[in-house]
Amino acid sequence: MESQYSKKKSFIVNAVYALLIVLIVYVSLKYLFNLVSPFLFAFIFAFLLQKPSRRISAFTKIPTKWVSLVLVFVFYSTIGVLIALLGVKLIATVTALISQLPILYENQLEPFLLNSFHGIEDALDALSPTFIDKFNADFDQFVNSLGANVTEMSLSLIGMISNIASSLPGFFIKILIMIISTFFIAMDYNILVRFTLRQFSPKGREIILSIKKYIVNTLFVVIRSYAIIMSITFIELSIGLSLIQMNNAIIIALTIALFDILPVLGTGGIMIPWVLINLLQRDYQTAVSLLVLYLFITVIRNIIEPKIVGSQLGLHPVVTLFCIFLGANLFGVIGVFGFPIALSLLKHLNDAGTINVFK
Structure with a gap:
């Protein structure tokens, strides 16, 4: 009996322990990651640039610290240029697509809707006036609800755009911190790594x-x-x-x-x-x-x-x-x-x- 009780107690303790670990990992990834992400990505980029920095330093006899600074600058400059070019291309594509929407509506969607409504009207002509009145009332209700939904969607879209616009300053601050951190970490990568490892057994x-x-x-x-x-x-x-x-x-x-x-x-x-x-x-x-x-x-x-x-x-x-x-x-x-x-x-x-x- 005592053995069975001990097994149940052990199972409960292990289950609670595993649940706490899962909860800690979830909270860490969900919230802590957002706080440390600029420094984490800075460390990853600095790590990726270490091997080419050491090779270039050994070949040119220039200190690794200065080679790392140049590589970080070239790395972020290249990414910035690529993002700028892709952004310009994306904006041009979206602008062209938006400019085609009125033409698409006028030539395709509007005739399709008109033909559909005419077909419904022709079909309703053979029905009783009571049914036609009921259909008109339901159609008016549908139009009103559609208008309300469109208004709600517009407000939601405006709210979403406002949220994105309000989060941009924080996003750019994170990007700036990441870039600056990459320079510092790349310069003293070996010192920082050795210091961190010394804190463990x-x-x-x-x-x-x-x-x-x-x-x-x-x-x-x-x-x-x-x-x-x-x-x-x-x-x-x-x-x-x-x-x-x-x-x-x-x-x-x-x-x-x-x-x-x-x-x-x-x-x-x-x-x-x-x-x-x-x-x-x-x-x-x-x-x-x-x-x-x-x-x-x-x-x-x-x-x-x-x-x-x-x-x-x-x-x-x-x-x-x-x-x-x-x-x-x-x-x-x-x-x-x-x-x-x-x-x-x-x-x-x-x-x-x-x-x-x-x-």
């Missing part, structure tokens, strides 16, 4: 270095895995759009494949609106072809993603799919990549005997 330092080595290798594996997935999506899109006889099929396929990396939007963020536009233009054949192509790509993606990512990380496809789903719902893009990597790291440490979590 020899066993703790061994674990930290093992985690760092595994995460670096795992990130490369994840990038390679998603590069394979994007390549497969690109090939599928290229073949499908070419069979549909779409102009610039290769360029469109490349754009959608790059967009496919986003977990929320993905391929559907481009192809579903594309299908709807073709339906409004009464190009039903193209719309159906694009829809079939989208469904095919989505099914193939859901089959190969857990298999490819899981096999690269040493995880079962079901476990990988669960991690991707859970991470996307909790933390968005970061969770999609972070959860499989975190579980893979736990498995690696468990297999190495560093920790004992799984049996």
Whole structure:
């Protein structure tokens, strides 16, 4: 009896302990990450630039500190120029699309709605006056509710834009802090790393270095895995759009494949609106072809993603799919990549005997 009571007590203690760990990790990722993210990304960028800095320093005989400063400057300058060029291109594309909306409404949507209403009126002429009065009343109610919904959506959109505008100063401050921190960390990278490691016991330092080595290798594996997935999506899109006889099929396929990396939007963020536009233009054949192509790509993606990512990380496809789903719902893009990597790291440490979590 005492043994059974001890087992129950031990189970409750372990369950509470595991729950507290999960809660701490969740709160840390959800709130603490937002506070330390500028310094975390600064450290990551400084780490990535260390190896080329040391090589250039050994070749030119210039101190590593000054080489690191130059590389950080070149790194952020290149990123800034690329973002500026992409921003200008995106603004030009969106502007051109918005300018085409009135033409699309006048030539496609308005005639479609008018023809639909005329067809409804012709069908109602044969019905009783009572039914017509009821239909008119319901239609007026629909129009009023539609107007209220449009107004509510407009207010929500204005609120969302206001929130984005109000968060921009804080975002730019974080970017500025990250850039400045990168310069300082890159200059004294070895000093900072040695100081941090000295705060841990020899066993703790061994674990930290093992985690760092595994995460670096795992990130490369994840990038390679998603590069394979994007390549497969690109090939599928290229073949499908070419069979549909779409102009610039290769360029469109490349754009959608790059967009496919986003977990929320993905391929559907481009192809579903594309299908709807073709339906409004009464190009039903193209719309159906694009829809079939989208469904095919989505099914193939859901089959190969857990298999490819899981096999690269040493995880079962079901476990990988669960991690991707859970991470996307909790933390968005970061969770999609972070959860499989975190579980893979736990498995690696468990297999190495560093920790004992799984049996």
